[in-house]
Amino acid sequence: MKQRTTVIVVSYNKRPYTELCLRGMLEATPSPEQIIVVDNGSSDGSVVFLEDDFAEQCRAHGTEYVLIANSDNAGACTARNQALKVTNGDYIAFCDNDLGVRSHNWLATLADTLEQYPEVGIAGPKLLFAHAPYDIECAGVGISPNGRVQYFGRGQSKDSPQSCEPKTVQCLTSACWLMRRELYEQIGELDEIFNPAQFEDFDYCYRAREAGWEVFYQPAAEMYHFENVTTAGSQDFNFKYITIKHGKLFKDRWQHMFATENGPPDADCKWLDITIKSIEEIDTPPIV
Numbered sequence: 001m002k003q004r005t006t007v008i009v010v011s012y013n014k015r016p017y018t019e020l021c022l023r024g025m026l027e028a029t030p031s032p033e034q035i036i037v038v039d040n041g042s043s044d045g046s047v048v049f050l051e052d053d054f055a056e057q058c059r060a061h062g063t064e065y066v067l068i069a070n071s072d073n074a075g076a077c078t079a080r081n082q083a084l085k086v087t088n089g090d091y092i093a094f095c096d097n098d099l100g101v102r103s104h105n106w107l108a109t110l111a112d113t114l115e116q117y118p119e120v121g122i123a124g125p126k127l128l129f130a131h132a133p134y135d136i137e138c139a140g141v142g143i144s145p146n147g148r149v150q151y152f153g154r155g156q157s158k159d160s161p162q163s164c165e166p167k168t169v170q171c172l173t174s175a176c177w178l179m180r181r182e183l184y185e186q187i188g189e190l191d192e193i194f195n196p197a198q199f200e201d202f203d204y205c206y207r208a209r210e211a212g213w214e215v216f217y218q219p220a221a222e223m224y225h226f227e228n229v230t231t232a233g234s235q236d237f238n239f240k241y242i243t244i245k246h247g248k249l250f251k252d253r254w255q256h257m258f259a260t261e262n263g264p265p266d267a268d269c270k271w272l273d274i275t276i277k278s279i280e281e282i283d284t285p286p287i288v
Contacts, residue, residue: 002115005107005178006034006089009097010079014229015046016279017098022054024101026061027287030108034089038079041072041263064088075195084189090181094174094201100130100224104287109221110178113166121183122205124172125221126153126163130285131277134158137225140169140217141202141259147251148269149202155272158222169217170201170209170263174201178225179208187211198239199246207256224285227276 007025011018018037024255025035035058043220051068058065068082103109106125113123127138139153139162151173153163153188187207194200205215228239 003090003111004034004088004089005032005093005111006036007093007095007107007175008036008038008080008083008086008087009031009095010038010076010083010085011042011046011050011097012043012073013038013042013044013046014097015042015044015049015230017226018046019049020279021097021099021101023057024287025059025095027104029104031061031063031080032089032093032107032136032258034066034087036066036068036083036087038068038070038083040070040076040079048137051263063268073196073211075192076197077190077195077200079194081189081192085185087181091178092181092184093178094176096175099176099183100136100226100285101287102224102285103129104221106221106223110147110218113216113218114178114180117214117216120168120216121208121211122172122177122179123216123218124177124216125223126158126219127173127175127223127225128158129274129276130224130226130279131282134224135158136163136283138173138175139219140167141171141173142264142269143170143202143261144263144269145259145261146266147247147255147258148184148266149247150264150269152217154180155274164219165219166216166218168214170215170258170261171202171205172215172217174204175225175227183208183211183213193249194246196242198243199250200225203250203253206257209234210257226279252281
């Protein structure tokens with residue numbers, strides 16, 4: 001990995017998840033040169049941890065650290081855009097705060113993918129549930145010709161053959177991805193019409209692809225994801241309503257593309273509901 005990397009994490013309460021996520025960022029090999037955390041008005045002690053404990057950990061590690069502390073919940077899109085304005089990485093990662101590191105070399109693997117494939121603008125890992133047996137949460141995202149969403153591999157074994165093949169995909173979830181700074185400079189920030197969250201990442205992938213870039217799933221990098229801990233667990237907005245509203249906006253905007261892309265059939269896009277164990281219910285997932 002030759003390029004300088006920045007990791008952006010948005011924090012909104014759920015301090016134990018944020019601590020697990022950020023600790024893993026520093027334990028990765030190599031770790032990012034810059035970490036930017038945007039706190040969206042947390043009230044559970046997260047800001048104290050971010051201002052003091054984690055700042056000290058970054059200093060001891062030699063990692064550049066930027067904390068942006070918002071007084072209230074500005075939304076994930078706005079928060080990430082705030083971070084993008086101060087990033088200095090050649091490669092920029094989005095990571096949810098309910099994400100945990102599994103592959104110690106995840107960042108190098110995704111960066112190597114961008115270096116190997118100059119046509120790829122965004123690369124994302126295999127996302128696994130954070131409790132044994134660590135089944136797949138998402139192995140890339142497909143959009144049906146009617147605009148329905150499929151998380152490839154959801155609920156399958158982490159070693160299922162179809163999920164172990166690197167490939168271009170229609171979309172990735174921004175729970176974790178690495179993108180080129182060049183892409184950000186070309187197509188701009190996340191569209192804040194999707195605040196506070198939901199479908200802003202799929203919209204960004206389609207904007208990237210419309211601009212001529214490819215989106216690539218790289219299973220050699222694996223990460224844990226507790227899934228919707230921050231968004232679905234928030235009392236600030238109606239998660240189901242926002243998902244439906246933003247899904248319609250996404251469909252109206254990009255139907256001209258996905259209608260002709262030969263994406264997955266609607267029948268394969270039925271959401272598989274899986275019980276997600278909380279961080280208090282599991283052992284700390286291993287970094288391998």
